[in-house]
Amino acid sequence: MISRRTARLAALAGLPAALMLGGPAAVASAADDEKAHQIDLTPQNGSGAEGAAFLSVEGTELTVNVDAKGLVPNSPHAQHIHGSTEGMDFHCPSPDADKDGDGIVSTAEGLPSYGDIMISLTTKGDTSMDSGLAVERMPKADADGNLKYERTITVSQKVADHIQDLHLVQHGIDVNGNGKYDAEAGKSELDPKLPQEATAPANCGMVKGAAIGSMPVGGVETGGGQDTTAASPALIAAGGAGLAGAAGVLLVARRHRGAGQ
Structure with missing residues (x-):
């Protein structure tokens, strides 16, 4: 059966x-x-990364399928479902979110638009905001920059009821086109040990049929008027815990590939 x-x-x-x-x-x-919903992932930051995602809800079980291409090859890509279950109006950021004029909408600059992390789309283990940058458990693009992901996750009833108000973001770009993360775009605001390229949004997509309105007023998720020009404290904390080993993960992966060759 x-x-x-x-x-x-x-x-x-x-x-x-x-x-x-x-x-x-x-x-x-x-x-x-x-009870499935489609998301079209469109490029952010000129990454060329695009694809599609499908969300299926049954009770409080959420099944997520992602099929993306044009990502940085042989590299891990943090990915999350963002938004609000409290009626706040979040959406994918526009180029206008680039407040410092460096040509990149960073994670900190994008958060006021797409909101905090609701679900971390890891390959195993925890899926909370705490795992937002657990790079060692994020999916990895293949040698051609393609990434496929599938996982069924138990979510809260609020998330299940408001799935159409959420959206998906994948991170990791290649500013200078050399096929890897490096310091060309400077350091990540989430963890100075890491390059901006590793954490900047690569694409974003909203659930089809979701309303697109004005920028949210107030703080990320809480609506309490907090400063939304800075990265979420929880996300920064996650950066310290999860992203601190990203450079090592990438280095080990490259050494492993070199040994294999």
Whole structure:
């Protein structure tokens, strides 16, 4: 007997085909039948990274499928579901969010637009904000810059009820086109030991049908009027705990590949 989870995954896998064969109407029909939602990931920061994600909710179980391309090859990419379950209006940032004029909308500059982390899309273990930058548990793009991800996560009832108010962001860009993270764009505001390239948003996408309104007023998620020009304290804390080993992870991975060659 095919399990309910397997059936949901099969339905999600069929959504791209439905888009090709039947157009948006076919996708909408499939999404309604399977309680699935489509996200089109579009490039941020001139990364060229794009793709699609599909979210399926059953009770408080959320199944996430991501298929992206154009990412930094052989590199881990932090990815999260952002937004609010409290009615705040968050969305993907525009180029205007680049307040320092360096040509990059950094994580700190983007947070006022897309809100704090609701779910960290890790490959295993914790999926809370605390794992927002646990690079060792984030998916890794292959040698061609393609990334595929699938995981079923238990979420709160609020998240399940407000899935259409959320959106997905993948991080990690290559400013100078040399195929790896380096210090070309300076240091990350989340952890000065790491390059900006490793944490800057690469793409973003909202759930289809979600409303796009004005910039949120007040602080990230809380609405309490806190300063939204700085990165979330929780995200910075996560940077200290999770991203501190990212450079080592990348170095070990490169040494391993070198030894294999």
